[in-house]
Amino acid sequence: MKYKLRSLTFLALIITLLLGIAPIASAKTRQLHLIDFLYENHNGNESFGTSSQDTANAIEIIDFYGAYKIEGFLQAIKEVDIPTLEVYLEDEITSMFNEEVIDIYDLFYLLSTLDSLGTQLDSNLHDKIYVYINETVQSTGGFSPTNTSTSANLISTFYMYNIFTLIDEPVENQTLHKNWVLSCNNTDGGYGGNQSLSSTLLTTYYAIYLVKELGEISDLTNQTSTLNYLKSFYVNDHDNLENYGGYLPDVFAQNSLLSSTYFCVEGIRIINSNELNKEATVNWVLNHQNFQDGGFSDHSEENDQRLSSISASYYTFEILKGFNSLDLLNEDIFMVEFNFFMLIIVTSISGIIIAAIYLIWRKRRI
Numbered sequence: 001m002k003y004k005l006r007s008l009t010f011l012a013l014i015i016t017l018l019l020g021i022a023p024i025a026s027a028k029t030r031q032l033h034l035i036d037f038l039y040e041n042h043n044g045n046e047s048f049g050t051s052s053q054d055t056a057n058a059i060e061i062i063d064f065y066g067a068y069k070i071e072g073f074l075q076a077i078k079e080v081d082i083p084t085l086e087v088y089l090e091d092e093i094t095s096m097f098n099e100e101v102i103d104i105y106d107l108f109y110l111l112s113t114l115d116s117l118g119t120q121l122d123s124n125l126h127d128k129i130y131v132y133i134n135e136t137v138q139s140t141g142g143f144s145p146t147n148t149s150t151s152a153n154l155i156s157t158f159y160m161y162n163i164f165t166l167i168d169e170p171v172e173n174q175t176l177h178k179n180w181v182l183s184c185n186n187t188d189g190g191y192g193g194n195q196s197l198s199s200t201l202l203t204t205y206y207a208i209y210l211v212k213e214l215g216e217i218s219d220l221t222n223q224t225s226t227l228n229y230l231k232s233f234y235v236n237d238h239d240n241l242e243n244y245g246g247y248l249p250d251v252f253a254q255n256s257l258l259s260s261t262y263f264c265v266e267g268i269r270i271i272n273s274n275e276l277n278k279e280a281t282v283n284w285v286l287n288h289q290n291f292q293d294g295g296f297s298d299h300s301e302e303n304d305q306r307l308s309s310i311s312a313s314y315y316t317f318e319i320l321k322g323f324n325s326l327d328l329l330n331e332d333i334f335m336v337e338f339n340f341f342m343l344i345i346v347t348s349i350s351g352i353i354i355a356a357i358y359l360i361w362r363k364r365r366i
Helices: 002-025 030-040 052-065 082-099 104-117 123-134 154-166 174-182 201-214 223-231 258-275 278-286 310-322 326-330 340-365
Strands: 069-071 077-079
Touching: 030 052, 030 310, 030 326, 052 082, 052 104, 052 310, 082 104, 082 123, 104 123, 104 154, 123 154, 154 174, 154 201, 174 201, 201 223, 201 258, 223 258, 258 278, 258 310, 278 310, 310 326
Parallel strands: none
Antiparallel strands: 069 077
16 A cells, blocks of 8 residues: 555656646747747648738748748648649639739739749739739829729738839839829828828838838938827837837727837838837737747737737737847747647656556566
Protein backbone atom coordinates (compact mmCIF):
# COMPACT_ATOMS: atom_id res chain seq x y z
CA MET A 1 0.00 0.00 0.00
CA LYS A 2 2.87 2.35 0.90
CA TYR A 3 4.57 1.54 -2.40
CA LYS A 4 1.34 2.30 -4.28
CA LEU A 5 0.95 5.63 -2.44
CA ARG A 6 4.55 6.57 -3.21
CA SER A 7 4.01 5.67 -6.86
CA LEU A 8 0.89 7.82 -7.10
CA THR A 9 2.66 10.71 -5.41
CA PHE A 10 5.57 10.34 -7.83
CA LEU A 11 3.13 10.25 -10.77
CA ALA A 12 1.40 13.42 -9.57
CA LEU A 13 4.75 15.19 -9.31
CA ILE A 14 5.75 14.08 -12.83
CA ILE A 15 2.45 15.30 -14.34
CA THR A 16 2.76 18.63 -12.52
CA LEU A 17 6.31 18.98 -13.83
CA LEU A 18 5.17 18.18 -17.38
CA LEU A 19 2.41 20.75 -17.18
CA GLY A 20 4.97 23.33 -16.10
CA ILE A 21 7.58 22.40 -18.69
CA ALA A 22 5.23 21.98 -21.69
CA PRO A 23 4.60 25.71 -22.27
CA ILE A 24 8.35 26.39 -22.01
CA ALA A 25 9.12 23.62 -24.48
CA SER A 26 6.64 25.16 -26.94
CA ALA A 27 8.33 28.56 -26.86
CA LYS A 28 9.12 30.04 -30.27
CA THR A 29 9.51 33.46 -31.83
CA ARG A 30 6.70 35.90 -32.41
CA GLN A 31 7.46 35.59 -36.12
CA LEU A 32 6.99 31.80 -36.10
CA HIS A 33 3.72 32.16 -34.20
CA LEU A 34 2.57 34.60 -36.89
CA ILE A 35 3.59 32.34 -39.80
CA ASP A 36 1.89 29.35 -38.15
CA PHE A 37 -1.27 31.41 -37.79
CA LEU A 38 -1.25 32.25 -41.49
CA TYR A 39 -0.88 28.58 -42.42
CA GLU A 40 -3.76 27.68 -40.11
CA ASN A 41 -5.86 29.79 -42.50
CA HIS A 42 -4.45 28.18 -45.65
CA ASN A 43 -7.15 26.86 -48.01
CA GLY A 44 -7.12 23.89 -50.37
CA ASN A 45 -7.00 26.12 -53.46
CA GLU A 46 -3.83 27.73 -52.01
CA SER A 47 -5.64 30.95 -51.05
CA PHE A 48 -5.70 32.22 -47.46
CA GLY A 49 -8.52 33.30 -45.20
CA THR A 50 -11.89 34.29 -46.58
CA SER A 51 -11.10 37.00 -49.13
CA SER A 52 -8.69 38.10 -51.83
CA GLN A 53 -7.37 40.69 -49.36
CA ASP A 54 -6.53 37.95 -46.85
CA THR A 55 -4.62 36.05 -49.53
CA ALA A 56 -2.68 39.14 -50.64
CA ASN A 57 -1.84 40.07 -47.04
CA ALA A 58 -0.74 36.55 -46.10
CA ILE A 59 1.40 36.06 -49.20
CA GLU A 60 3.14 39.42 -48.69
CA ILE A 61 4.21 38.37 -45.18
CA ILE A 62 5.15 34.83 -46.26
CA ASP A 63 7.13 36.21 -49.21
CA PHE A 64 8.98 38.68 -46.98
CA TYR A 65 10.15 35.85 -44.71
CA GLY A 66 10.68 33.35 -47.53
CA ALA A 67 8.29 31.02 -45.69
CA TYR A 68 6.71 29.32 -48.70
CA LYS A 69 7.77 26.00 -47.18
CA ILE A 70 8.22 25.44 -43.46
CA GLU A 71 8.35 22.54 -41.02
CA GLY A 72 5.31 22.34 -38.78
CA PHE A 73 4.33 20.28 -35.73
CA LEU A 74 5.95 16.81 -35.61
CA GLN A 75 7.92 17.67 -38.78
CA ALA A 76 4.78 18.12 -40.88
CA ILE A 77 5.52 20.30 -43.91
CA LYS A 78 3.47 23.43 -44.54
CA GLU A 79 3.89 25.03 -47.94
CA VAL A 80 2.32 27.15 -50.64
CA ASP A 81 2.04 25.47 -54.03
CA ILE A 82 2.93 28.58 -56.04
CA PRO A 83 1.96 27.28 -59.54
CA THR A 84 -1.45 26.20 -58.23
CA LEU A 85 -1.97 29.56 -56.54
CA GLU A 86 -0.99 31.41 -59.72
CA VAL A 87 -3.56 29.44 -61.74
CA TYR A 88 -6.21 30.14 -59.09
CA LEU A 89 -5.53 33.89 -59.13
CA GLU A 90 -5.58 34.20 -62.91
CA ASP A 91 -8.75 32.10 -63.08
CA GLU A 92 -10.42 34.48 -60.62
CA ILE A 93 -9.50 37.51 -62.74
CA THR A 94 -10.56 35.77 -65.96
CA SER A 95 -13.90 34.85 -64.39
CA MET A 96 -14.48 38.51 -63.46
CA PHE A 97 -14.09 39.66 -67.04
CA ASN A 98 -15.96 36.73 -68.56
CA GLU A 99 -18.94 37.45 -66.33
CA GLU A 100 -18.45 41.22 -66.76
CA VAL A 101 -18.75 41.78 -63.01
CA ILE A 102 -15.59 43.66 -62.08
CA ASP A 103 -14.85 44.29 -58.42
CA ILE A 104 -11.88 46.67 -58.33
CA TYR A 105 -11.05 45.79 -54.73
CA ASP A 106 -10.80 42.07 -55.51
CA LEU A 107 -8.96 42.87 -58.73
CA PHE A 108 -6.40 44.95 -56.84
CA TYR A 109 -5.72 42.23 -54.25
CA LEU A 110 -5.56 39.44 -56.84
CA LEU A 111 -3.01 41.46 -58.81
CA SER A 112 -1.11 42.29 -55.61
CA THR A 113 -0.73 38.60 -54.84
CA LEU A 114 0.53 37.85 -58.34
CA ASP A 115 2.97 40.73 -57.95
CA SER A 116 4.28 39.32 -54.63
CA LEU A 117 4.79 35.97 -56.34
CA GLY A 118 6.69 37.67 -59.16
CA THR A 119 4.23 36.29 -61.71
CA GLN A 120 4.04 37.77 -65.20
CA LEU A 121 0.39 38.55 -65.96
CA ASP A 122 -1.12 36.89 -69.01
CA SER A 123 -1.00 39.45 -71.87
CA ASN A 124 -4.67 38.95 -72.74
CA LEU A 125 -5.70 39.64 -69.13
CA HIS A 126 -3.36 42.61 -68.99
CA ASP A 127 -5.06 44.20 -72.02
CA LYS A 128 -8.57 43.60 -70.64
CA ILE A 129 -7.65 45.19 -67.33
CA TYR A 130 -5.97 48.16 -69.00
CA VAL A 131 -8.99 48.86 -71.22
CA TYR A 132 -11.38 48.60 -68.28
CA ILE A 133 -9.55 50.87 -65.84
CA ASN A 134 -9.05 53.50 -68.56
CA GLU A 135 -12.84 53.59 -68.90
CA THR A 136 -13.14 54.68 -65.25
CA VAL A 137 -11.11 57.87 -65.72
CA GLN A 138 -13.19 61.01 -65.14
CA SER A 139 -12.64 64.11 -67.27
CA THR A 140 -12.57 66.35 -64.17
CA GLY A 141 -10.08 64.08 -62.39
CA GLY A 142 -10.24 60.96 -60.25
CA PHE A 143 -11.51 57.48 -61.05
CA SER A 144 -14.96 55.97 -60.63
CA PRO A 145 -15.50 52.51 -59.09
CA THR A 146 -16.92 51.06 -62.35
CA ASN A 147 -16.72 51.86 -66.05
CA THR A 148 -20.43 52.73 -66.07
CA SER A 149 -20.23 55.28 -63.24
CA THR A 150 -19.52 58.98 -63.75
CA SER A 151 -18.73 59.77 -60.10
CA ALA A 152 -15.16 59.64 -58.87
CA ASN A 153 -14.31 58.97 -55.23
CA LEU A 154 -11.06 58.80 -53.29
CA ILE A 155 -11.31 55.11 -52.51
CA SER A 156 -11.78 54.00 -56.13
CA THR A 157 -9.11 56.49 -57.21
CA PHE A 158 -6.65 54.92 -54.74
CA TYR A 159 -7.34 51.42 -56.04
CA MET A 160 -7.33 52.37 -59.72
CA TYR A 161 -4.05 54.22 -59.38
CA ASN A 162 -2.45 51.17 -57.79
CA ILE A 163 -3.91 48.80 -60.39
CA PHE A 164 -2.20 50.91 -63.08
CA THR A 165 1.04 50.48 -61.14
CA LEU A 166 0.58 46.71 -60.72
CA ILE A 167 0.12 46.17 -64.46
CA ASP A 168 3.07 48.44 -65.24
CA GLU A 169 1.11 51.15 -67.02
CA PRO A 170 1.46 54.93 -66.52
CA VAL A 171 -1.32 57.14 -65.18
CA GLU A 172 -1.89 60.00 -67.59
CA ASN A 173 -2.88 63.55 -66.58
CA GLN A 174 -1.45 63.11 -63.09
CA THR A 175 -1.75 66.80 -62.23
CA LEU A 176 -5.47 66.70 -63.08
CA HIS A 177 -6.00 63.74 -60.73
CA LYS A 178 -3.88 65.31 -57.99
CA ASN A 179 -5.92 68.52 -58.13
CA TRP A 180 -9.12 66.50 -57.92
CA VAL A 181 -7.80 64.76 -54.79
CA LEU A 182 -6.89 68.12 -53.26
CA SER A 183 -10.43 69.37 -53.93
CA CYS A 184 -11.69 66.78 -51.40
CA ASN A 185 -9.98 68.67 -48.55
CA ASN A 186 -12.12 69.85 -45.63
CA THR A 187 -11.62 72.62 -43.09
CA ASP A 188 -10.71 70.11 -40.35
CA GLY A 189 -7.57 69.17 -42.30
CA GLY A 190 -8.92 65.79 -43.36
CA TYR A 191 -10.23 64.62 -46.72
CA GLY A 192 -13.63 63.25 -47.62
CA GLY A 193 -14.47 60.60 -50.20
CA ASN A 194 -15.33 63.41 -52.61
CA GLN A 195 -15.85 67.20 -52.48
CA SER A 196 -19.16 66.92 -50.60
CA LEU A 197 -18.34 64.30 -47.95
CA SER A 198 -16.98 64.72 -44.41
CA SER A 199 -13.44 63.70 -43.59
CA THR A 200 -12.62 60.14 -42.56
CA LEU A 201 -9.37 58.60 -41.45
CA LEU A 202 -9.31 56.18 -44.38
CA THR A 203 -9.98 58.74 -47.12
CA THR A 204 -7.51 61.16 -45.54
CA TYR A 205 -4.77 58.53 -45.69
CA TYR A 206 -5.67 57.73 -49.32
CA ALA A 207 -5.50 61.43 -50.18
CA ILE A 208 -2.06 61.83 -48.59
CA TYR A 209 -0.79 58.74 -50.39
CA LEU A 210 -2.15 59.87 -53.77
CA VAL A 211 -0.84 63.44 -53.49
CA LYS A 212 2.63 62.05 -52.76
CA GLU A 213 2.42 59.62 -55.70
CA LEU A 214 0.94 62.11 -58.17
CA GLY A 215 3.10 65.06 -57.16
CA GLU A 216 4.86 66.17 -53.98
CA ILE A 217 3.69 65.91 -50.38
CA SER A 218 4.20 69.66 -50.14
CA ASP A 219 1.24 69.97 -52.55
CA LEU A 220 -1.16 69.16 -49.71
CA THR A 221 -3.59 72.00 -49.15
CA ASN A 222 -2.42 72.47 -45.56
CA GLN A 223 0.15 69.99 -44.26
CA THR A 224 -0.02 71.22 -40.66
CA SER A 225 -3.80 71.01 -40.56
CA THR A 226 -3.81 67.49 -42.05
CA LEU A 227 -1.08 66.39 -39.65
CA ASN A 228 -3.08 67.68 -36.68
CA TYR A 229 -6.18 65.89 -37.98
CA LEU A 230 -4.34 62.56 -37.92
CA LYS A 231 -2.69 63.24 -34.56
CA SER A 232 -6.10 63.96 -33.02
CA PHE A 233 -6.82 60.20 -33.09
CA TYR A 234 -3.73 59.38 -31.01
CA VAL A 235 -4.28 58.05 -27.48
CA ASN A 236 -1.73 59.86 -25.31
CA ASP A 237 -3.17 58.90 -21.93
CA HIS A 238 -0.54 56.80 -20.09
CA ASP A 239 -3.25 55.56 -17.71
CA ASN A 240 -5.28 54.12 -20.58
CA LEU A 241 -3.16 50.95 -20.75
CA GLU A 242 -5.25 49.23 -23.42
CA ASN A 243 -5.03 52.10 -25.90
CA TYR A 244 -1.96 54.19 -25.10
CA GLY A 245 0.19 54.40 -28.24
CA GLY A 246 -2.60 53.45 -30.64
CA TYR A 247 -4.92 55.57 -32.80
CA LEU A 248 -8.72 55.62 -32.63
CA PRO A 249 -10.74 54.92 -35.81
CA ASP A 250 -12.98 57.96 -35.31
CA VAL A 251 -13.73 60.71 -32.79
CA PHE A 252 -16.46 58.69 -31.05
CA ALA A 253 -14.49 55.43 -30.70
CA GLN A 254 -13.35 54.11 -27.32
CA ASN A 255 -10.70 51.66 -28.50
CA SER A 256 -7.70 51.98 -30.78
CA LEU A 257 -7.57 49.52 -33.70
CA LEU A 258 -4.63 48.09 -35.61
CA SER A 259 -6.18 49.26 -38.89
CA SER A 260 -6.73 52.86 -37.77
CA THR A 261 -3.26 52.92 -36.20
CA TYR A 262 -1.75 51.77 -39.50
CA PHE A 263 -3.53 54.48 -41.53
CA CYS A 264 -2.60 57.23 -39.06
CA VAL A 265 1.01 56.11 -38.67
CA GLU A 266 1.54 55.85 -42.43
CA GLY A 267 -0.15 59.18 -43.11
CA ILE A 268 1.91 60.96 -40.45
CA ARG A 269 5.09 59.26 -41.65
CA ILE A 270 4.57 60.62 -45.18
CA ILE A 271 4.10 64.17 -43.89
CA ASN A 272 6.55 64.25 -40.96
CA SER A 273 7.80 61.07 -39.29
CA ASN A 274 9.18 63.10 -36.37
CA GLU A 275 5.61 63.48 -35.13
CA LEU A 276 5.33 59.75 -34.35
CA ASN A 277 5.80 58.18 -30.91
CA LYS A 278 7.59 55.04 -32.06
CA GLU A 279 8.17 53.35 -28.70
CA ALA A 280 4.61 53.72 -27.43
CA THR A 281 3.03 52.61 -30.71
CA VAL A 282 5.35 49.62 -31.18
CA ASN A 283 4.70 48.42 -27.62
CA TRP A 284 0.95 48.84 -28.13
CA VAL A 285 1.10 46.83 -31.36
CA LEU A 286 3.16 43.96 -29.90
CA ASN A 287 0.68 43.69 -27.03
CA HIS A 288 -1.93 42.57 -29.57
CA GLN A 289 -0.36 39.22 -30.41
CA ASN A 290 -2.91 36.58 -29.49
CA PHE A 291 -1.34 33.36 -28.25
CA GLN A 292 -4.53 31.38 -28.63
CA ASP A 293 -3.69 31.21 -32.33
CA GLY A 294 -0.43 33.13 -32.87
CA GLY A 295 -1.85 35.98 -34.94
CA PHE A 296 -2.69 39.55 -33.98
CA SER A 297 -6.09 40.81 -32.93
CA ASP A 298 -7.81 43.94 -31.70
CA HIS A 299 -8.73 43.86 -28.02
CA SER A 300 -12.45 43.81 -27.44
CA GLU A 301 -12.76 44.86 -23.82
CA GLU A 302 -10.32 45.03 -20.95
CA ASN A 303 -7.84 42.15 -21.38
CA ASP A 304 -10.07 39.89 -23.47
CA GLN A 305 -9.06 39.22 -27.05
CA ARG A 306 -10.99 38.36 -30.17
CA LEU A 307 -9.75 35.72 -32.54
CA SER A 308 -6.93 36.99 -34.68
CA SER A 309 -7.41 38.00 -38.30
CA ILE A 310 -5.06 38.04 -41.25
CA SER A 311 -5.80 41.71 -41.90
CA ALA A 312 -5.01 42.73 -38.30
CA SER A 313 -1.80 40.68 -38.47
CA TYR A 314 -0.91 42.39 -41.75
CA TYR A 315 -1.43 45.88 -40.29
CA THR A 316 0.84 44.88 -37.42
CA PHE A 317 3.50 43.64 -39.83
CA GLU A 318 3.33 46.87 -41.86
CA ILE A 319 3.45 49.14 -38.81
CA LEU A 320 6.52 47.34 -37.46
CA LYS A 321 8.17 47.36 -40.88
CA GLY A 322 7.56 51.10 -41.19
CA PHE A 323 9.26 51.62 -37.83
CA ASN A 324 12.16 49.29 -38.82
CA SER A 325 11.14 47.15 -35.85
CA LEU A 326 10.44 43.77 -37.45
CA ASP A 327 13.44 42.39 -35.54
CA LEU A 328 11.22 42.48 -32.45
CA LEU A 329 9.29 39.56 -33.94
CA ASN A 330 12.43 37.45 -33.44
CA GLU A 331 11.83 37.52 -29.69
CA ASP A 332 11.22 34.09 -28.11
CA ILE A 333 7.91 33.95 -26.30
CA PHE A 334 6.01 31.22 -24.50
CA MET A 335 2.63 29.85 -25.41
CA VAL A 336 0.24 30.93 -22.67
CA GLU A 337 -2.69 28.81 -23.75
CA PHE A 338 -2.85 25.06 -23.02
CA ASN A 339 -3.55 23.71 -26.49
CA PHE A 340 -4.79 20.39 -27.83
CA PHE A 341 -1.37 19.06 -28.87
CA MET A 342 0.08 19.85 -25.47
CA LEU A 343 -2.78 17.91 -23.88
CA ILE A 344 -2.02 14.88 -26.08
CA ILE A 345 1.68 14.99 -25.21
CA VAL A 346 1.12 15.27 -21.46
CA THR A 347 -1.58 12.58 -21.51
CA SER A 348 0.60 10.19 -23.55
CA ILE A 349 3.63 10.61 -21.29
CA SER A 350 1.44 10.19 -18.20
CA GLY A 351 0.02 6.99 -19.68
CA ILE A 352 3.51 5.61 -20.30
CA ILE A 353 4.53 6.41 -16.71
CA ILE A 354 1.40 4.76 -15.32
CA ALA A 355 2.02 1.64 -17.42
CA ALA A 356 5.65 1.49 -16.27
CA ILE A 357 4.66 1.81 -12.62
CA TYR A 358 2.03 -0.89 -13.05
CA LEU A 359 4.53 -3.29 -14.64
CA ILE A 360 7.07 -2.66 -11.87
CA TRP A 361 4.35 -3.21 -9.27
CA ARG A 362 3.33 -6.51 -10.93
CA LYS A 363 6.96 -7.67 -10.97
CA ARG A 364 7.37 -6.87 -7.30
CA ARG A 365 4.24 -8.90 -6.50
CA ILE A 366 5.55 -11.86 -8.46
